[in-house]
Amino acid sequence: MSAPDLNDPGSSAIAPEVSAYCPHLTDKMLTDCANGLLVARQKTTYQAEHSDLLSRCWAAITGTGATRQQQINDHLVDGLEAAVGWLTDLTLRQSRSDLAVSALGETVERLTEKLGQTRTALVALDRARQDIAARMADLTQEVRRLDFKDRADDQRTLVMAAWEAGRFNHVPLLTQIFIVFDQLYWGDFGHYCRAHPERADGLRRIAIEEARRISRAALGMGGRDRDRVISVHAWLSIQDHAAAPDLLQAIACVGDWARAEEEPLVWTAARFSSGTEFPIHLPRLLTSEQVAMRMNEEALTRPQWRSSASGSNQDAQETQS
Known part of the structure; x- marks a missing residue:
């Protein structure tokens, strides 16, 4: 490969000396600038080496000195023009880069703002999710x-x-009324009353009213008849036929939690065949409404510590479920 013509101001090849020190110079403008400066340096070096009087006179007579000076000027002008063009292009590229960076900064700022809005929306969404979860649980x-x-x-x-x-x-x-309320106590009715006492009044009033209605019918009272006062002996004597001894013992066992002082009506109803005297706190005359209300109070609100162990376990399981 031939060496670049350093006397040719239009040559775009990079001189080996320039390429050795600046291997990254591949742009034509930079190449022209570097070549022009190198040629100008060579020309001025040649002039310095031939500065004697005879050489100067010969160069003036033949015109080679003026030609050489003109070549130096041309190379310097080409190098400066190439440098100016390169700097202009670099400035334009820098301007475009600055504009791109500025646009990128604005984009990042908008994205940051959107991210903040998204984070706020996510926080609100999480709160809404928690509220919905709480409402669903309720x-x-x-x-x-x-x-x-x-x-x-x-x-x-x-x-x-x-x-x-x-x-x-x-x-x-x-x-009979005691047996009915005892079955209610150990069934879902009693479990609900103990688990939700603040909402069980309606169910208990319905049970009282039904017990009053059925007992009035057993006493021969019509729907519009006035409630009559019945003695305890009469309440304990109204039955179709005598019960078996085993059944009497079973009823007494079911009501053995009752105390004569605290639950006199339950105590009497469970021990009607024992021949014992009535508790002192038991009213001797009762209407059907009074019997239903007192039996509801004594049988459904009995102290838990005096209930049987199996019943207590059943209540605990129902409450957990």
């Missing part, structure tokens, strides 16, 4: 309570229907 609990209430109401309906159909007629009427 609704789920309420649905379970309503289902529990329906089961309690169903049990009350079945027990009252069995009583009204004469299932318990082989024991006195007062004992």
Whole structure:
């Protein structure tokens, strides 16, 4: 490969000396500038080496000195023009880079603002999710309570229907009422009343009213008849036929938690065949409404520590569910 013509101001090849020190110069403008400066340096070096009087006179006569000076000037001008063009192009590129960086900065700023808005929206969404979860938990609990209430109401309906159909007629009427409320206590009805005492008043009032209605019918009272006062002896004597001894013992065992001082009506109803005297706190004359209300109070609100162990375990399991 031939060496570049350093006398040719239009040559774009890089001189080996320039390429050795500046291997990264590949742009034509930089190449022209570097070549021009190198040629100018060579020309001025040649002039310095031939500066004697004879050489200067010969150069003036032949015109080579003026030609050489003109070549130096041309190379310097070409180098400066190339440098100016390169700097102009570099400035334009720098301007475009600055504009791109500025646009990128604005984009980043907008993205940061959007990110802040997104973070705020996510926080609000998480709060809404927590509120919905809490509401769903409340609704789920309420649905379970309503289902529990329906089961309690169903049990009350079945027990009252069995009583009204004469299932318990082989024991006195007062004992029948105790058996009914005792079954309600150990069933879903009683579990619901203990788990939700603040909402059980309605169910208990319905049970009282049904017990009053069925007992009035057993006493021969019509729907519009005024409630009569009945003695305790009469309450314990109204029955279709005598009960078996095993049944009497079973009823006494079921009501053995009652105390004569605290639950006199339950105590009397469970021990009607023992021949013991009535408790001193037991009223001797009672209407059907009074019997139903007192039996509801004594049988459904009995102290838990005096209930049987199996019943307590059942209540605990129902409450957990």
